[in-house]
Amino acid sequence: MNKMDIGWIGIGRMGLPMVTRLLEAGHKVRVWNRTRAKAEPLAKLGAVIVDKVEDLCSADVVFAMLATGRDALDVCFGPGGLAAEGAGKVPGIVVDCSTIGVEESAKLRQKLAERGVQYIAAPVSGNPKCVLAGKLACVASGPKAAYDKVEPLILAFAVRGVAYAGEGELARICKIAHNVFLAGLFQSLVEVTLLAEKHGVPRHAFLTFINNSVLGSIFTQYKSPALANLDFATTFTIPLLKKDIDLGLDAAHRLDVAMPIAAAVREVVQTHIGAASRQSNPEAYLGKDFAALIETMALASGMKLTPDNVAMPSGLELSEAAE
Secondary structure, three states: OOOOOEEEEOOOOOHHHHHHHHHHOOOOEEEEOOOHHHHHHHHOOOOEEOOOHHHHOOOOEEEEOOOOHHHHHHHHHOOOOOOOOOOOOOOOEEEEOOOOOHHHHHHHHHHHHHOOOEEEEOOEEOOHHHHHOOOOEEEEEOOHHHHHHHHHHHHHHOOOOEEEEEOOOHHHHHHHHHHHHHHHHHHHHHHHHHHHHHOOOOHHHHHHHHHHOOOOOHHHHHHHHHHHHOOOOOOOEHHHHHHHHHHHHHHHHHHOOOOHHHHHHHHHHHHHHHHHHHOOOHHHHHOOEHHHHHHHHHHHOOOOOOOOOOOOOOOOHHHHHHO
């Protein structure tokens, strides 16, 4: 598997540590990013930075980690794309780790198949720190033979494992459902944390209790420092969270699945986004981590928050030390 010619498109917050994992596992990777400077740190680890998407057309497998389905369609079929009309050689397999809609993914699959390219949808669960700490997980769907070829590569960055969901776009609905659950879980965590605080319980104390209980999880633990200390360094923005909730609600409407909790959380998220217009720097406000939702809910509860300024473990430290 080390002999596979690997390409990678998209070096953002997630792409950078994911490629780092591949390189540290001994794989050779060629990388393209729209802003070349963001990919340059990978050159020190052995990656080859290419100038054009079409420089990856000869790869056995090309991974993509992009913001939207439109971006994925563009890098595949836009001018100079991986499988653009008139292109000569095309990759054998495209593995898309982005979170995009089911219909967008199906369109990608169909168009790539017409060019003889096998397509694996492989969205991931976790943030950049999770990647580096070996806590990232992945769900995949597509042709089983193609999946079997790329599974060892995925496991280089998704150390917790890959769940093969089956053919077609099943991985997409898994990831969308996952992120809708994340939104609802986080909203509930924020509400009860504020309830406890308004009764006089420090946020860090309540969150420590939750994390030590049967309700604690990797997720509640690694979001606890942000909630306790109001540290909203970005791992996943609120507009991106809203996009995923909308994808989930769209799927629910098509399938007649009742999702009243998701619908309510969507309106909370929209309230936070709507408040951006009243900020001095709306772009920076919306660029914060989604943990900043606690400020919106505190405002609705008549509370003004201050940081606890208490060191709290994220649950990732032991994993980082063990790597």
